[in-house]
Amino acid sequence: MFTSKRMNPRNKNITIIGVGETGQGAAFLAKELGANVLVSDSGEINDKAFFKKAYEMGIKLETGGHTNNVYNSDLWILSPGISDKIEIIRNAKNKGIKIVSEIEFASWFTDKPIIAVTGTNGKTTTVSIINEILNKGDLSPVLAGNIGFAFSRAIFDDLAKCDENRIYVLELSSFQLEHISTFKPFISIILNITPDHQDRYENMEAYVEAKMKIAINHDSKSYLLYNSDDSQLVNKCKNLPTNKISFGLIRNSQNILKIDNSHIVDNQAKIVSIDNIALKGRHNLSNILAAASAAKILNVAHKHISETLSNFSGIEHRLEKVETISGVTYYNDSKATNVESVIAAITSFKNPIILILGGKDKDSNFNSLSPFLNKKIKKIVSYGEARNKISIALRDAVELNKVFSLRDAVEECRKSAVSGDIVLLSPGCASFDQFKNYEHRGSEFKKIVKNVAYA
Numbered sequence: 001m002f003t004s005k006r007m008n009p010r011n012k013n014i015t016i017i018g019v020g021e022t023g024q025g026a027a028f029l030a031k032e033l034g035a036n037v038l039v040s041d042s043g044e045i046n047d048k049a050f051f052k053k054a055y056e057m058g059i060k061l062e063t064g065g066h067t068n069n070v071y072n073s074d075l076w077i078l079s080p081g082i083s084d085k086i087e088i089i090r091n092a093k094n095k096g097i098k099i100v101s102e103i104e105f106a107s108w109f110t111d112k113p114i115i116a117v118t119g120t121n122g123k124t125t126t127v128s129i130i131n132e133i134l135n136k137g138d139l140s141p142v143l144a145g146n147i148g149f150a151f152s153r154a155i156f157d158d159l160a161k162c163d164e165n166r167i168y169v170l171e172l173s174s175f176q177l178e179h180i181s182t183f184k185p186f187i188s189i190i191l192n193i194t195p196d197h198q199d200r201y202e203n204m205e206a207y208v209e210a211k212m213k214i215a216i217n218h219d220s221k222s223y224l225l226y227n228s229d230d231s232q233l234v235n236k237c238k239n240l241p242t243n244k245i246s247f248g249l250i251r252n253s254q255n256i257l258k259i260d261n262s263h264i265v266d267n268q269a270k271i272v273s274i275d276n277i278a279l280k281g282r283h284n285l286s287n288i289l290a291a292a293s294a295a296k297i298l299n300v301a302h303k304h305i306s307e308t309l310s311n312f313s314g315i316e317h318r319l320e321k322v323e324t325i326s327g328v329t330y331y332n333d334s335k336a337t338n339v340e341s342v343i344a345a346i347t348s349f350k351n352p353i354i355l356i357l358g359g360k361d362k363d364s365n366f367n368s369l370s371p372f373l374n375k376k377i378k379k380i381v382s383y384g385e386a387r388n389k390i391s392i393a394l395r396d397a398v399e400l401n402k403v404f405s406l407r408d409a410v411e412e413c414r415k416s417a418v419s420g421d422i423v424l425l426s427p428g429c430a431s432f433d434q435f436k437n438y439e440h441r442g443s444e445f446k447k448i449v450k451n452v453a454y455a
Contacts, residue, residue, distance in 0.1 A: 018079025025150025119191025327419025334442030359429030
């Protein structure tokens with residue numbers, strides 16, 4: 001078993017704030033490594049499977065609020081959904097308690113290579129492509145992080161016996177990067193940075209700085225892949241002391257892979273024809289170049305890259321075709337939780353679109369959608385907490401109806417759509433007003449389409 005030089009958890013008091021997937025993974029890992037573990041959550045948790053395993057392992061739990069027991073601690077591991085602004089975090093800092101993210105903590109207990117991917121949009125698609133390519137290339141990747149499987153749970157699973165070819169492929173949000181200090185991926189990828197989570201950050205610069213923490217420990221032995229078509233990223237990356245590789249479609253002088261004569265090429269060698277790539281949409285080409293470039297750094301053969309790109313058609317909840325009913329095609333893009341993702345979605349289609357927008361607003365600027373509406377959008381149906389804000393921003397640009405629920409939105413679309421139309425759920429908002437997460441929202445949308453749309 002790999003022994004961390006950063007901390008020996010044995011007999012240390014470790015407090016974990018938050019009982020989501022990351023909190024659970026961190027609790028199991030810390031306890032297995034010999035720590036005294038307390039998991040504390042302000043909400044009521046009904047995860048019986050976790051409670052049972054926590055009891056069996058001797059992990060202490062408190063829910064429904066935080067007691068003073070949380071401060072009897074050598075280390076806090078903070079779940080990503082918890083803001084620094086809450087009182088107990090301020091108190092812990094004042095008491096001098098070290099606070100780290102679950103990603104930071106888990107990274108202390110492996111010496112295997114890490115590929116870490118961040119950015120505002122495209123993270124899940126990119127890590128999924130990387131995972132598929134590496135699997136074909138005789139490596140042993142594990143997909144973890146913001147994709148729904150905690151990095152610490154992956155490390156916990158590997159404690160007994162870790163595959164010699166193990167490589168961790170991590171999707172990382174800005175929240176997960178806020179409390180890192182020594183985390184050092186072998187390859188970091190920054191896909192893009194556009195406004196998002198402005199309800200969490202004081203300003204755009206704070207959001208950008210959180211994203212850039214992915215590269216704070218890079219050196220001459222590591223690689224930073226960045227989107228050279230994003231001028232903000234170019235400026236942020238230019239002075240970093242690491243091996244920098246770009247994957248831009250327009251400004252591509254530092255690309256190791258380029259698009260030439262409708263092929264992705266490595267120098268003069270053709271890897272795959274653009275026409276043969278299963279995942280459509282121009283916005284996906286940058287993600288594909290990023291994933292393929294990471295594979296090249298790891299010396300994965302061209303044939304494995306080509307085979308993956310020819311077969312990988314996308315992920316659930318991202319421009320996912322649900323059903324065609326009476327000539328109307330329904331698409332689930334529930335993962336589009338910001339305006340930039342919505343723009344990428346609507347520019348992927350040629351047919352008239354009836355667009356479902358709404359959910360919990362993240363202080364987004366919906367007016368920025370206006371230039372893309374005239375030619376593409378036949379009608380907008382807004383729902384949820386953000387429906388009024390969306391209506392005020394866009395009602396003069398396109399026909400718009402407001403409804404309360406997602407079910408109401410699908411019903412409204414069904415009434416308006418004619419053969420050849422596309423009904424697109426691309427909400428541009430978080431899901432937490434009516435759903436547990438974007439996956440729950442997308443799954444419910446698919447159920448509603450199958451039930452309501454046939455009515």
